[in-house]
Amino acid sequence: MYRFKRIAIKIGSNVLTGKDGMLDKERMASLVAQIAQLHHNGVEVILVSSGAVASGRGELHLDKKIDAVKSRQLFSAVGQVKLLNNYYELFSKHGISCGQVLTMKECFSTRRLYLNQKQCIEVMLENKVIPIVNENDTVAVTELMFTDNDELSGLIATMMDMEALIILSNIDGIYNGNPADEGTTVIREITAADKDLSKFIQTKKSSFGRGGMITKTNIARKVAKEGITVIIANGTRENILPDLLKPQSDVIHTTFTPSTKEISSVKKWIAHSDGYAKGSLVINEKAKAKLLSEEAVSLLPIGVVSVEGEFEKDDIVKIVTTEGESIGVGKVSCDSTKARTLAGNKGGRALIHYDYLYLE
Ligand code: GLU
Numbered sequence: 001m002y003r004f005k006r007i008a009i010k011i012g013s014n015v016l017t018g019k020d021g022m023l024d025k026e027r028m029a030s031l032v033a034q035i036a037q038l039h040h041n042g043v044e045v046i047l048v049s050s051g052a053v054a055s056g057r058g059e060l061h062l063d064k065k066i067d068a069v070k071s072r073q074l075f076s077a078v079g080q081v082k083l084l085n086n087y088y089e090l091f092s093k094h095g096i097s098c099g100q101v102l103t104m105k106e107c108f109s110t111r112r113l114y115l116n117q118k119q120c121i122e123v124m125l126e127n128k129v130i131p132i133v134n135e136n137d138t139v140a141v142t143e144l145m146f147t148d149n150d151e152l153s154g155l156i157a158t159m160m161d162m163e164a165l166i167i168l169s170n171i172d173g174i175y176n177g178n179p180a181d182e183g184t185t186v187i188r189e190i191t192a193a194d195k196d197l198s199k200f201i202q203t204k205k206s207s208f209g210r211g212g213m214i215t216k217t218n219i220a221r222k223v224a225k226e227g228i229t230v231i232i233a234n235g236t237r238e239n240i241l242p243d244l245l246k247p248q249s250d251v252i253h254t255t256f257t258p259s260t261k262e263i264s265s266v267k268k269w270i271a272h273s274d275g276y277a278k279g280s281l282v283i284n285e286k287a288k289a290k291l292l293s294e295e296a297v298s299l300l301p302i303g304v305v306s307v308e309g310e311f312e313k314d315d316i317v318k319i320v321t322t323e324g325e326s327i328g329v330g331k332v333s334c335d336s337t338k339a340r341t342l343a344g345n346k347g348g349r350a351l352i353h354y355d356y357l358y359l360e
Helices: 025-040 052-059 068-093 111-126 149-159 213-225 240-245 265-271 285-292 336-342
Strands: 006-011 044-049 097-103 129-135 164-169 229-234 254-256 279-283 304-308 316-321 326-331 357-359
Touching (some): 025 044, 044 111, 044 149, 097 111, 149 164, 164 213, 279 285, 285 326, 285 357
Parallel strands (some): 097 129
Antiparallel strands (some): 229 254, 279 304, 326 357
């Protein structure tokens, strides 16, 4: 009946809140009803929902001004309860249980936390509970934050091996120009071969969320490269979710077609770890050519010209060329002191084994 059986849906603050910044309960009720319809027809759904900060802001009226970090902590602490309370009530009406998963960047940076988190969401899905994921905005502040919930939804979709990720925003998709100009249309399909999209994308961000179209596109391409279909669509359109999931969907949206190349789960984890890289291995031209060939090769000491930064064994490091071009990331087999002594040597163990290597 539906073209996907296992999906992650990201709902942005701009879909969930009205012009006044308050939660739009009617919109929420409609989206929950749509998700319920999918759920009752056997589709497994993970919901990544923003709206905590926005709902907290609508709830509290502060007498004195507090700084941006503290107000985000305060609003999210109050707003997340309110948000989940609403979801709980709405899903209950459809006889569905939901549960809260709060996470942060840190939870994706060590394999153990990553697997714990994965297990939690999996057991929820197995027991027909809808996981509702958000960033723990009370403690994830400044550099500990995800870029936005688009990034988070990409991480969740990859971690949970979803078939599709649907990012709902308040516009119809990625436009081929300025949406205000006549003749501008939504790009219906973006493939891995479409290299530079930045010229089409509007940088204007939504008023209540953090994400913009550029981050959405970058995340979407990365996730599609890992074999997941990514759809960007308008969450304010009536019945959008069931319409998108119809075998021949005619509702306007942008699809990022997935790559068919199989990627192991360790590699997927590493792919999303570049934000946590502790240092870099600088490689020569020969090593670059080898790594970028179709062969499955590891990064050997001979290909490394220098080592930057300090890291421990099993940390994630970047692989860059002498020109500073980033090639990929990987889990390094020794610490930075040892890597420095090995760099340039013939023979010896790989500094990054193929299984722990992710090339961009
Ligand atoms: N986690 C934030 C919230 O729930 C939203 C972040 C975003 O808009 O991307 O309010």
